[in-house]
Amino acid sequence: MTSHLRVAAAIAVAAAAASLLNAQQPAAITAVRAARLFDGKSDATIPDAVVVVQGSRITAVGSRLPVPAAAQVVDLGDATILPGFIDAHTHLTDESSDDWNADTVAGLRRGVPEATLRAAELARRTLMAGFTTVRDVGAGEYIDVGLRNAIAGGFAVGPRMLVAVHALGARGGHCDSNGYPYQRFGTESGVAEGIATGADQFRDAVRFQVKYGADVIKVCATGGVLSLGDDVGAAQITQAEMDAIVDEAHRLGRKTAAHAHGAEGAKVAIRAGIDSIEHGSFLDDEAVRMMKERGTYLVPTLMAGEYAGGRKATRKYPPEIAAKALAALDGRSAAFKRAVGAGVKIAFGTDSGVSPHGRNAEEFSLLVEHGLSPAAALRTASAAAALLGVDRVTGTLDAGKEADIVAVPGDVLRTIAATEHVRFVMKGGKTVRNDDGNAPVSVRLSRPATPSPRNWRALRLRCRRFRTPL
Numbered sequence: 199m200t201s202h203l204r205v206a207a208a209i210a211v212a213a214a215a216a217s218l219l220n221a222q223q224p225a226a227i228t229a230v231r232a233a234r235l236f237d238g239k240s241d242a243t244i245p246d247a248v249v250v251v252q253g254s255r256i257t258a259v260g261s262r263l264p265v266p267a268a269a270q271v272v273d274l275g276d277a278t279i280l281p282g283f284i285d286a287h288t289h290l291t292d293e294s295s296d297d298w299n300a301d302t303v304a305g306l307r308r309g310v311p312e313a314t315l316r317a318a319e320l321a322r323r324t325l326m327a328g329f330t331t332v333r334d335v336g337a338g339e340y341i342d343v344g345l346r347n348a349i350a351g352g353f354a355v356g357p358r359m360l361v362a363v364h365a366l367g368a369r370g371g372h373c374d375s376n377g378y379p380y381q382r383f384g385t386e387s388g389v390a391e392g393i394a395t396g397a398d399q400f401r402d403a404v405r406f407q408v409k410y411g412a413d414v415i416k417v418c419a420t421g422g423v424l425s426l427g428d429d430v431g432a433a434q435i436t437q438a439e440m441d442a443i444v445d446e447a448h449r450l451g452r453k454t455a456a457h458a459h460g461a462e463g464a465k466v467a468i469r470a471g472i473d474s475i476e477h478g479s480f481l482d483d484e485a486v487r488m489m490k491e492r493g494t495y496l497v498p499t500l501m502a503g504e505y506a507g508g509r510k511a512t513r514k515y516p517p518e519i520a521a522k523a524l525a526a527l528d529g530r531s532a533a534f535k536r537a538v539g540a541g542v543k544i545a546f547g548t549d550s551g552v553s554p555h556g557r558n559a560e561e562f563s564l565l566v567e568h569g570l571s572p573a574a575a576l577r578t579a580s581a582a583a584a585l586l587g588v589d590r591v592t593g594t595l596d597a598g599k600e601a602d603i604v605a606v607p608g609d610v611l612r613t614i615a616a617t618e619h620v621r622f623v624m625k626g627g628k629t630v631r632n633d634d635g636n637a638p639v640s641v642r643l644s645r646p647a648t649p650s651p652r653n654w655r656a657l658r659l660r661c662r663r664f665r666t667p668l
Contacts, residue, residue, distance in 0.1 A: 225253030229265040230624070232274040232605055238281040238580040238594035241573045243611060247279050251601040254627035259595045274622055274634060278610040281595050282330030282602030282625060283617070284582040285558050286497050287455075287476055289551030290324065290345065290359070291317045291337040294505070298424075298515045310339045317345050321356025323556035326631050328604035328620035331358040331593075333547075333586050335416040335455055335476070336365035336373070338391075343411035355630065358602075360413040360586055364392035365457070366403050366443060370427065371434040372457065373418035377426025377518075397442035400435075404446040414586075415447040416476075419456040420463030423506055423522045424552070430522040431460030431480050437469065444470040453587055455497070459526055461485045468494050474545060474585055477502070479526040481533040486540040495585045496537045497547035500564040503527040505553040510560075534568050544570075545585040546578040559617040572614045601627040 228251045235247030237259065248263040249256060265271060291313060295301055308316070324332060334342045346359035367373025374393050375383060387393040394403045404415055419435050421428035428434070435443070440456075447454045448471070456467035459479040467475065468488045474495040475481070481489075481496075489496065504510040507523030515523060538544065544565075548558045565575035583593025592602045605622035623631035 227269040229269040230272045232277040232279045235279040277605045283328045284331045284579045286333045286582040287547030288332045291341045318354045320555040327556045330602040330625045333360045335362045362416040363407040363412040365416040366392040367418040368434040372422035372425045397438045401446045416455045419458040419467045420460040433463035440470040479530040486537045489542045495543045495545045499549040502549035502552045545582040562617045572611045
């Protein structure tokens with residue numbers, strides 16, 4: 199055997215041995231302790247809580263559990279441990295301010311690279327607020343797909359993301375660019391942007407979004423608040439079109455969500471088998487009865503109303519938008535209570551982007567204000583896991599699930615607003631926030647190894663030895 203072949207063989211054996219050694223080493227164990235724990239399923243907390251994590255998974259959850267000898271202990275003291283929060287309705291690629299005109303101009307001037315970097319910061323902010331999983335329901339320029347992939351690959355810090363790419367909508371509807379002169383922004387939107395007419399085109403629009411990365415299909419079934427040229431409650435998709443959208447999405451293994459303020463548009467989506475109704479500001483008795491019968495979720499996004507037309511902000515909108523914001527705010531409370539009274543399943547969602555990212559947990563207090571108990575409000579985040587189809591992975595604190603864990607000060611069932619003051623966040627077994635500082639925080643981004651100057655010299659020598667070009 200020639201000398202360079204012997205060297206190559208030795209390197210291969212050494213690499214294989216190192217790989218085998220690493221594979222045989224057990225994953226690190228962490229024990230998270232606190233005064234109490236809410237598991238995402240119950241009506242009460244358990245005292246003297248311990249969650250044991252090995253690698254990315256929870257291995258044990260309970261009261262006064264023995265701590266493994268090799269475990270690193272994170273003692274959070276007088277706090278409540280909870281499952282990582284889940285938001286089923288976000289828009290991480292943008293964020294509104296109180297000045298609609300300024301936002302519009304800034305958006306027109308912002309290029310894709312800048313928008314992407316901005317989105318990465320909004321995602322980081324969301325994770326630090328305790329939201330370890332989100333469903334992002336509509337974005338442009340495929341920024342949501344890139345952000346999802348970068349987070350999953352360790353190149354950005356943020357929640358686990360399921361994305362919709364472009365939301366589907368009717369020509370001139372809420373998900374189209376309306377209220378502007380003809381071709382002010384170039385050619386008309388089409389299937390690639392989610393805008394279609396007729397059942398066949400909408401099937402193609404579903405396929406297009408899936409082709410380019412959609413985990414979920416979102417459709418605008420009615421008008422909306424922040425669009426200039428449509429009625430907030432008007433149905434915008436025909437029954438045949440909606441049937442095609444939902445059928446095609448489900449055939450391709452994707453769940454579906456319908457933006458729907460108005461009752462009639464919501465009923466079109468419910469009849470088609472939509473998985474969730476978003477907003478539901480004007481749902482009537484028939485709509486909520488249909489939702490209960492079919493198991494359709496309501497994602498109420500109460501925060502959106504508070505920021506667009508309510509107490510949380512003083513927005514400067516064009517008159518047509520301001521009027522719609524107030525109308526939706528007036529309707530949403532009665533519609534939500536109607537749905538809860540009928541036994542409709544409620545999943546947590548905020549429409550963050552309308553409201554500031556990182557303040558998502560304000561929705562919990564609004565849910566309690568609107569009649570849910572603190573425990574029921576918290577369980578809406580676990581319900582969101584089922585809606586998203588990730589309940590086998592996350593959403594509750596159970597052995598075998600991903601170690602998505604947050605902690606808030608005090609007893610969360612006594613003070614639901616404690617959810618707005620997260621002090622500890624673990625996602626997939628990695629601590630990304632620890633305000634107590636008694637455990638290392640891992641928010642390092644993945645990067646390819648870069649040889650040092652000394653290693654570069656050694657590499658050049660090896661390449662010369664083997665006559666290999668560098």
